[in-house]
Amino acid sequence: MTNGIYKMISIWEKQSLLQYDVIVVGAGITGLSTAASLKESKPDLHILVIERGTLPTGASTKNAGFACFGSISELASDRKALGDEGMVNLVNRRYSGLQKTINRLDADRIGLLVKGGYELLNEKTSHYINDIDEVNDLLKPIFKSAVFKPANEKISTFGFSGTPHLIENPFEGQVDTGMLMKSLWQYCNQLGIQIITGTEVIGVSETEVRSKDFTFSAKAVAVCTNAFTKKLIDLDLTPGRGIVMAINTKKPLKASGTFHYDEGYYYFRDYHGKLIFGGGRNLALEEEATTDFGINSKIEEKLHHNLKEMILPYTDYEVEMIWSGIMAFGPTKAPVVQKTKDGIYLGVRLGGMGVALGSLVGDEVSGMILSEHF
């Protein structure tokens, strides 16, 4: 007599295709980085990454590609919430995550351009100018020179309207999100990491990962499914959907760099002459706390309003594409990097700056697994 599952699989599958040293669930920037860090440290490990989508289907291929570590308003608020040390730690982690990605994949292969970042402040948010000196002093050990400085003279250069203040950060950059993910994927392939796509994981345990068709086994299992983690593991996590548009302007685009406003809820950048613009989740926080992809028409309308009134006044434009992606938030800005009581490793809840944090979280999850298993 045999039980059901063993009737389904062959001895070859069992020996060579279903057993691994480590299985990572989710092929976003965090999952692929976790797999890469493991393999960089221990080239002999057999590692499998399982992804539900044909392509990664969460945030990593949908984002706006800001290589950022926080605007002045965000960092001033973080300082209030976390204290001086907590804020500096956060920046340090994001900045070293970015450096890790650049060092691993090479600046050219991720389309990195450090053109500087800017925050647009209005009358209501202009008080953040008063935080610049203290925040700069706190960040000096990391950046060696001032991070934030007023740059009002560039408001007309960029063609903005209704923006009384602009704060510049010369250390902020932008990546080509597609190039980054393609390079990371290729890098994992070169390292010999096996990646299976189109396979939704429906259950995990300390040593097993179940899909509809197979049960895979491993010495350690890492879950890097960000906003979708609650389907597998109980966790304090709220999904947050974000909308992004790619826009063509009739006249050449004046804005060059990365831009944020409304405490980071809105963001735009240039990309090969196009404008990439997104945000507005704060208009409908509850409705946007969803793992369903889609476009909220109220937010879309507000984005058009801001384009016409502030970002592209007097400029005709057309939307080439609009899409959404899903982020994950929690009670703190820190990502969850931990081993659950059931022995599963988690690298999830990356928030809105996962481009910066993904490789660092991957490194930390990999470090935990290596120290306990290999």
Ligand SMILES: Cc1cc2nc3c(=O)[nH]c(=O)nc-3n(C[C@H](O)[C@H](O)[C@H](O)COP(=O)(O)OP(=O)(O)OC[C@H]3O[C@@H](n4cnc5c(N)ncnc54)[C@H](O)[C@@H]3O)c2cc1C
């Ligand atoms: C609209 C938007 C704009 C953003 N802009 C920026 C930005 O400019 N700069 C920045 O730093 N960050 C930005 N972010 C955030 C950043 O993209 C994320 O923090 C980061 O991509 C998270 O990566 P991840 O790998 O943890 O999660 P994800 O990229 O979501 O990867 C998780 C993967 O797990 C897979 N998965 C889920 N469940 C299962 C399952 N059961 N079985 C198998 N696979 C599964 C998913 O398909 C997905 O591919 C933005 C996010 C969004 C949505």
